Amino acid sequence: MSELEESFPLFPLELVLLPHEVVPLHIFEERYKLMIGSCLEQDSEFGILWLSDDGLREVGCSARVAQVLERAEDGRMNMRSCRTPRETSSSSTTTTRTRIPTCSKPRASATPTSSST
Numbered sequence: 001m002s003e004l005e006e007s008f009p010l011f012p013l014e015l016v017l018l019p020h021e022v023v024p025l026h027i028f029e030e031r032y033k034l035m036i037g038s039c040l041e042q043d044s045e046f047g048i049l050w051l052s053d054d055g056l057r058e059v060g061c062s063a064r065v066a067q068v069l070e071r072a073e074d075g076r077m078n079m080r081s082c083r084t085p086r087e088t089s090s091s092s093t094t095t096t097r098t099r100i101p102t103c104s105k106p107r108a109s110a111t112p113t114s115s116s117t
Contacts, residue, residue, distance in 0.1 A: 009035045010047040010060065017048055017061050017083040024069075026078050033075035040065055045084050 011032060017023060027036050039046050049060035066082040 008045055008047055008062070009039070010049045011035065011063075012049045012051040012056055014051050015048070016050055017063055017081070019083055019085070022066055022080050022082045024078065024080055026076070028076045030075075033077070036065065036077065036079070037075065040068070048081075 013025075015023065027033055035046060038044070045062045045064045047060050048063050050057040062084045063081045064084055066080045069078040069080065071077045
């Protein structure tokens with residue numbers, strides 16, 4: 001993996017997170033309980049990949065758990081997530097008995113770009 005990329009898990013959803021938007025989510029599928037649990041343990045981001053009426057798209061955004069509102073004994077949870085300032089593009093990986101999509105997210109460029117007119 002290059003210095004400009006790092007992998008992180010993706011959550012396909014029928015929504016788009018706008019900058020500074022906070023969205024409530026109910027996590028109930030086992031693979032996403034594991035994914036969000038890992039994000040909470042590592043204080044890390046996850047990607048939201050847009051699932052449109054026409055299917056899964058290759059663009060989305062990164063997000064993080066802003067607040068866990070409720071957590072059930074079986075791992076289900078109600079939480080709020082918020083967008084972080086990175087875009088995503090998709091691929092996938094297989095984890096222990098669970099297929100979780102992952103993607104590469106670009107890190108901030110070390111060299112600023114400018115245009116002159």
